[in-house]
Structure formats: structure tokens, C-alpha cells
Amino acid sequence: MVITTLRGDFVRKKEMIAMLLAGGQGSRLGVLTKNKAKPAVAFGGKYRIIDFPMSNCINSGVDTVGVLTQYQPLQLNRHIGIGIPWDLDRRHGGVTVLPPHMKAGEEEGNWYTGTADAIYQNINFIDRYNPTYVLVISGDHIYRMDYGEMLARHKQTGADVTIAVLEVPWEEANRFGIMNTDENGKIHSFEEKPKEPKSNLASMGIYIFTWDMMQAALLEVHEDYADMDFGKHLIPEYLKQNKNLYAYPFSGYWKDVGTIDSFWAANMDLIKTVPEFDLYEDFAKIYTSSEHQPPQFSGANSDIRASLISEGCQVYGTVHNSILGTDVHVAEGAIVRDSIIMEGSVIHENSVLEKVIVDVGCVIGKNTQIGIGEDIINEEKPKIYNTGITVVGEGSQIPEGVVIGKNCVIHGVTTAENYIDGKLESGGTLDLTEEVQKPCEQ
């Protein structure tokens, strides 16, 4: 359908476009999100978290995606580029990165203060495509979903909003936004993290809105709330006005990877012999930005079991129950167990890593031991590092021969002097990045 606008140029209509919320910091991922937004964190070896919703879009036939960025967007922007890996480089539509911006007449620009506020601030973008429906998704979940089926349900029920829901165990229902529905799936009330849940249908943070009504609601409500949010403000407002809200039940694999432990566990899900989330299915592939990708080499003395090994890796040592990103080098005699090693990191000879997450581009010296000792939770950030996993931040270096405990955090180029008696005890933190003042890049 072609619609002539007042200016006489054409707006080709898109039935549904997607708005992907990718601005979150993901502070519970600790040092992993220090230099990058959560959706840009590596997952499953060669992927980044945002690849999953992005691939879902193109696999569902949604070819117009606005990516709302805010926190540390550099790596995310580089990864998305013009959308080539997802076939989202289009003449009409495709991917558009939407950062917060100044508007005419403003003294200062406005940050995105809430999820719904971010959509409100980009009404002009959405209107350019004149969509009937707007799909709102976030960039921090691992799942495979056909949004087309969800749209079919949205049309069938005549809903104003359709919210994807997942049945969660009753005892965990108090951690989610819970939808209370009637037998037809119509939502009559919504409770955020209820103490006594009346239902176990948790919102997955995936919404389809009928755009006309959403636009009207955003314009009406935005003055009332400075931090306009879907769950807190917009959905309650819809309910108050007796709009048609329907739940779309989803039964496949869906994981929130917002904490160190859930991030680690979701990675480990992939290496099961018959994984619940199967990357190897031919339909609905997950796409990612891949630059130079030679094959992976396993040396004559390598021992690799129950692991995912990405392109360009060279493994001469032992890798068990682990995930290696692209171009990781594991030297002879090194042992990597229950760990996640991200792109370009090097593990030198005879080092032992147990339950460690090593971010992109790290160098682990010879004969080091990481993840050894008592399970003492992190002293500085006990709420983040408390499940025995030690995390090494992006670009870190660890000298030869040191011993590092559990629930530790290391970030920066460390040398032997930084370790007392060659040790970092369990629960310790060693962050040298604060001290180094980076020169202003011209």
C-alpha cells in the first residue's frame, strides 16, 4: 500500500516494525557490562546476546528494526553496523540505530528515562513506516520466536496489546511481572513481582501494540510520568481504560541472562548432548556479525569434550564443559573446565581455569590457576559475584604463575606486583582500570 503524505512524497506501509530496547546497562553482569551494553555481551561462543532477537526479527519477516541504544553503545553500534549479517541492510526499512538526541528548543537533550519513554521519543521514526503494529522487544533474552505467529494471534483476538508470556515455576513467580488472565487469555490485571502471585504467567518483555492506539496513549500519558515504563505505567493505563490486552503463551526455551549465574548457566545449556535450545537446527538460524573466520584447529594432544568451539580457535590443551568464542587459543597443557572464554583470548601453557568467565581479548599467563579454593562470595559486590564464578574483564592480562580464587573479579593489565604472595584470595577484586586515565582520543 502506498500512502501519499501531505508533502507529496511516499510512505510505503510496513505492517509491523520492531523496536528493540538495547539501552540497558545490565549492571548485574558486573564487569562484563563495564565497557558495553548488555545486548553486546558475547554469548554461545560466536554470538552476542542481541543476535537472538535480531535473528528472530528477520526469521519472522520483520524487516524494519529500530535499535534503541543508550548505555555504552560503541560495541553495539559496531556489531550492528548497517545490519548486513541479519540481511537488514534494506533500501526501505532495515535496521536503524536510535540513540537519545536533542530536540528543537531544548536546552539539554533527554536521555531515555524509561522503556515507554524511549518509544515516545521515537514516534517520528515509527511514523515514517506508517505501521499498523509495533513489536517491542528487548535485547537481553535468549530465545527463538516467530513474531509472525504472535501477530496472527494479536489480529485474531482483536487485541490492542498482546504480551508474550511464559509459564514459570510457581515458586519463582514472585521474580517476574505476572499476568492474570481469563480462560481466553484476556489479561484483567498485572502485578510486578507479586508477593503472592495469582498466576504463573510471566511477561517475557515482548509486546505487540496496535500503533494508532499506542501512539495516542504515549502522547496522553507521557506528561504524567517522567520515567514512562511499559510495566509500571503504560500497561496499567491500558488496563485502567479497559483496553483489550491478551496474553500470547510461549512454551519454547527462553532465558533471561541478566546475572552472572544465569548468563553462565544459559551458556552451559548449549553444550548438553541434546540441548533444549538447539543452534544446529536448519530453520530459523541465528545470525551474527562475523569477520575473518578460518576453521578451528584441534592439536595432536588436545582433549575437547562437551564444549562449543568457535571458528579460528586453536586448542592444544584440555577443554571440558566450556564455550570458546572465535579465535581463542588454548596452549598445550592448559586445562579449561566449566568456563566461558570469549573472542581472541589466549590461555598460556599449563594454566588451569575452573568456572571462569574470560571476556574478550584477555591474556592468561603460564601456570596460573583461576577459580581455585574456597567458595567465599565477593567482598565488594556480594550481590553480583556469589555463585563461585570468577570473572576476568575485557582486555585483562594475568601474569604467570598466580593463583586466583572463586568469586573474584579481575580487570586491567595486572602484573605479579598486584598479587600478594602470588595470590588473589576467593572473593577478592583487582580492578586496575580505574587508576589508568585514558588520554582523550582525538
Place this chain on the structure above:
Amino acid sequence: MRAVGIILAGGQSDRLRELSAVRATPAMPVGSCYRAIDFPLSNMANSGIRKVAVITQYNSRSLHDHLNSSKWWGFGRKQGGLFVLAPFLSKEGNFGFRGTADSIHQNISFLERSKEPYVVITGGDGIYKMDYNAVLDFHIQRDADITVVCKDVHGMDVTNFGVVALGENGRITHFEEKPLEAFSNTISLGIYIIKRTLLIELLGTIISEGRFDFVRDIVERYRKRLNIYGFMYNDYWAVINSAQSYFNINMDFLRTDIRNMFFAQEPFIETKNKDEPPAKYNAHSQVKNCLVGCGSIIDGLAENSVLFRRVKVGEGAAVRNSVIMEGCHIYPGAIVVNAILDKNVKVLSGAEVIGGAGEPKVIMKGSVV
């Protein structure tokens, strides 16, 4: 850029046995995730050549499939591009391509419409990494009419190649294609640089005389009238011309020096991206000295082998000294030794595919053993 590129990708070789039944040699899968043509094509792109013609003829479907988008090698720009040229019918009739020179001549408009002063011509079945700028600089410095890239080889039968004798300053004094008796151990690698206008002129002349071969009718026949020089190349170079050489080339990629040369040192060899997930090693996998392609799932033993993409090796299966192409499935308990399995071969439980040490067993594409 100073040159356009032509890749002669029409060839086949009977000595490739069953492997060439389904594809032209330049489409042969190499090194776990590449095809042979990726090497010359990446060399062209990496040398800054922006306009490249790939001339196909024999069994070209898989080659066309591989080249269906030129973006993997960085072509497809507003300036230049990748031109895949196949034989076509015309008013004069359909001759196919009657030789390498004829295949270029039938597409002479590609050269006529170009502005670049030089042409780099190469085959599509050589595995090597070369900066053609070095050859071009040599060509210009010597004021050559044609430069032929040459290499000294030892321990191989040179009578399958063009054999070259060079004078003191690098001028080719003798050239014989596939001689009965070798007179030197310097061979032509089938890589040439020539001035574009000279090539157009020579092609016009020889075709009107009913001659159609670039090597025999230009390089060999004109070697005294033209200034033809040999540029010596010393790095790794191999050509796919038999099942055994195909096997050996793949095994070469298990060598650290070869892997470093192609995979670790820029510029890189690029190939079509298939978006496969990482290789998955299950609980019983034992993989030693292997290249493993992405999307593979290994639960058995693999040793001294090159596994391409999406290969499955079941529990208790064993693969040794073999080349296993994309999509093969080695079922639990099956054994494959000294073999080349073409794409999508299934070796069922209990079956054995065992070849000789110097003579790999070749299993045709899609077979079930």
C-alpha cells in the same frame, strides 16, 4: 587500481576422479571451509583489484552458487565488481569456449570497457597467497610484455605443468607446456600479467588464425617476439589436479606454518559465510590434529583429518587421515580411514571406508555406505 583480474575457472581434471563429476575444479572445497577459487579471488581483492571476471564453463553450477554474492570478497561496489562469465549462444552460433584464449576473447568487451592498463590472469584451482602488486611492479620495471609467475619445484613431476627456462635477467628463454622430458625444475604457475591493450590485440590475431589457447598460442608461440619474463615466487603454492593432490593440499592445512600463513597473517582468505554455529564436541569426542568446520557435531574419534562444515561423527565412530566434506554423517561405530568423502555422504553404523596410504578412497557426493 592498475589492473583488472581474470580468473580462468572453466577447467576440470579427469584425474580428480569422482570428485570432479559434480563440480569444476575451482569449486573444490579446501581447508575445512573454503573453495579453491577463494584463494585467487581473495588475492585479487587483497591486491586492490576491484574488477574481476571469473570465466566458467565446465559443470559450473556449484561455482555460480558459491559466487552468487560478491560481497564476501568485498566486490559489489559502485566501482568495479565481480563478473561471472559463462558461455552463451550468439548469432554466430554456440562454440562453448574453445580454449582459454577463446574464453577471454568471447568476453572481450570486459577488457574493452575497462580503463586499467594491465590484466592479471590466473587459474581458479591454485592454492596460494600472493600480492599481485609485487608481480606488477616487476612487470613494469622490466618493461615486460608478459610476466609469468614461476616457481622452482622439487620432488614432483613437472611434466604436467608448463616448464620454463629463465635467462639471467629473468627473461623466459624456453617454455614448453607439459613437455615429454623436463629441461628444468622451474614451472609456470599459470599466473600472468599483460598489458590490456596488448592482450586485446593478441587475442584478435590468434583467434582469426583459428588458435584458441592462451598458453600454447600466446606465451609459447610468441616467446621470442615478445618480452616475456618470469617472476619467481617462493611461498606455498599447490594446485588441485588429482585426487591425491587434492588430499595432500587439505592435509597441508594441518601444518602450523601453512595455517599461520593463510589464517593468522593478514590479508586473509575470505569465503562465503554460511552462518553455522560453533563446532560442538560431545562427551565422547576425541579429536586430535584436525581442522573442524563450524556446525559440526563430534562425539567420536577424529585424527589427522580435515572436517568441513556440518559434519557429524557419532559416538564410537572413527575417522583417520581423511577429508570429510560438508554435511557428511559418520554414524556411530562406522570407520573411515584414508578417504575423501564428498559432500553429504552417509557412512552407516558398522560400515567401513578404508583407502590405501598413497591412494585415498573417494566416495561420491550424496552416497550412502
